[in-house]
Amino acid sequence: MTHSPRPRPRTATGVLLALGLAGALTACGSGVTEPADDQREDDGRAATTVRNCGREITVSGTPEAVVGLHPAQTELLLRLGLGERIAGQAQTDAAPLPEDLRAAAESIPVLSDEAPPTREVLLGAAPDFVFAPTAYEFTAEQGFASLAQLDDAGVDAYIATGGCADRRMTGTVDDLFTDLENLGRVFGAEDAAARLADEARATLDDTARRLEGREPLTVAQVYVEGDTLSAIGAGIEYDIVRLAGGDNVFAPEDPAFADFFAAQINPEVLAERDPQALVFTVNSPEHEQATRDFLTTTFPDLDAVRNDRLIAVSGPDVFPGTLGNVDAVAAIARGLYPEAF
Structure with a gap:
């Protein structure tokens, strides 16, 4: 299957279709010659290891410069109370953020408006953690930074569980709770993550009761x-x-x-x-x-x-x-x- 250099349908679900197609590609490649300096402060937190898309991610300390590669990811980071740690947001034209978060996001640098940011733009933001909705955002063939390239640059990368290449066909809403637990641990935001999870489960439970x-x-x-x-x-x-x-x-x-x-x-x-x-x-x-x-x-x-x-x-x-x-x-x-x- 062939893809144009920067595929981007004009609507959000069209984007999702493209992401799923490209997500089947292997996110690989090289070309990062100078690893980014480790800008993470030693905050005394022990290293945190989480499993993600068949990988183990070990994060030392608390990430200080995180990039959300889609408004959905930026929203979740803001809901976790991490606004001061967000170094960039991407694909901002895909959808507006919820109204109550727009003021908080005004000062966050925009790395791209339509397609995911190029490798150079993403690394230029000097992130130490990147959060993406799918594996597509790390497709080197499209000019994006691959997982391997980010690893070479000392950047931890996390893909939403439901967007893993091997789970895109079988993902469930419950995958969200895996992400909340993992991100809560990584950022030391366990209480905020638990609160969001409880609110989400309450909504699902209420809906299920009404439909009985x-x-x-x-x-x-x-x-x-x-x-x-x-x-x-x-x-x-x-x-x-x-x-x-x-x-x-x-x-x-x-x-x-x-x-x-x-x-x-x-x-x-x-x-x-x-x-x-x-x-x-x-x-x-x-x-x-x-x-x-x-x-x-x-x-x-x-x-x-x-x-x-x-x-x-x-x-x-x-x-x-x-x-x-x-x-x-x-x-x-x-x-x-x-x-x-």
């Missing part, structure tokens, strides 16, 4: 880019719909999703399955309206369209390693079963 005994509605997850229609049938997205009480008409067992969590489909395929609800991700009000227009015009006889069960979800909320996964579960559940809320 309800007959599941059939759901199709779709993504519209112009006139192109894709279905989502695996990965974290699939688990989000499951936890929201939906019965997904596309599933990991379908041949179309044997190798990738999304597949382009013909309108006839969706019409044949006639779901009772449609879930789609958006990155702006304009994208949401365009998607609604496409679905209502293309599928006027679809059960979901006739009953106006078109449920929009923020694109970044389905990215691996984000608290938005839990928000998406609650939002979809409310859209499917408003009487339960």
